[in-house]
Amino acid sequence: MNAPGLKIAAPATPYDAKGLLISSIIDNNPVLFVEHRWLYKTMGNVPDTLYSIPFGKGVVRRPGKDVTIVAVSYMLIEALKAAEKLQAQNISAEVIDLRTIKPIxxxxxxxxxxxxxxxxxxxxGWKTGGVAAEIAALVAEKAFHLLKKxxxxxxCPDIPTPAGDLQEKAFYPxxxxxxEKAVELMK
Structure with a gap:
């Protein structure tokens, strides 16, 4: 993320993958296209026509009023599941899909x-020095006054990525x- 001039796409849906890939191809700048391996099983509508999705334009995938969940790539799937579970506890979570992490x-x-x-x-990604840390720093610099908590x-924890199925289940959020974190924030 710290390479000047580099754009980074991190789609979470098949529709966005095609639109961002087309945007990447027609862009005159270098683009890194990040695909999470767990998204390869995702099904979704992808039109046959050409379309593009602009870099730096996220989308609200689920509106809410109590807590904001900003999700990157595969974690959108988990964030939407979490929002459903939280709704059952009367917690309204707004879920944002960034789609690109540079620009944010x-x-x-x-x-x-x-x-x-x-x-x-x-x-x-890992907690230290990752995308989430960059977004947290951005909020601290420009929107600290909006934070109530x-x-x-x-x-992921700051340890090497495990290779086994059971270890991965414990490793990945x-x-x-x-x-759990949303409920803690609501206290």
């Missing part, structure tokens, strides 16, 4: 934070982890 759509984050005052950032990052 600051406005969509700040607009949501102005409503909720509480922020969870979730990513399958400290920012929460739901990321999921909807339950997000729910």
């Amino acid at each position: 759509d600051e406005d969509i984050i700040f607009e949501s934070l102005a409503k909720t005052g509480k922020l969870i950032i979730t990513d399958t 400290p920012v929460v990052r739901v990321c 999921d909807s339950e982890t997000i729910c």
Whole structure:
């Protein structure tokens, strides 16, 4: 993320993958296209026509009023599951899909934070020095006044990635982890 001039796409849906790939191809700048391996099983509508999705424009995938969950790539799936579970506990979670992590759509984050005052950032990267840390720093610099509680990052622990199925289940954050943190924020 710290390479000047580099754009980074991190789609979470098949529709966005095609639109961002087309945007990447026609862009005159270098683009890194990040695809999470767990998204390869995702089904969704993808039109046959050409279309593009602009870099730096996130989308609210689920409106809410109590807590903002900013999700990157695969974690959108887990964030939407968490929002469903939280709704059953009368917690209304707004879920934001950034779609690109460079540039980051600051406005969509700040607009949501102005409503909720509480922020969870979730990513399958490591907690230290990752995308979630960058977004947290961005909020601290430009929107600290909107926060009612400290920012929460739901990321992978700072240990090497395990190779086994059971170890991966313990390593990667999921909807339950997000729910636990959201409930804590609501106290």
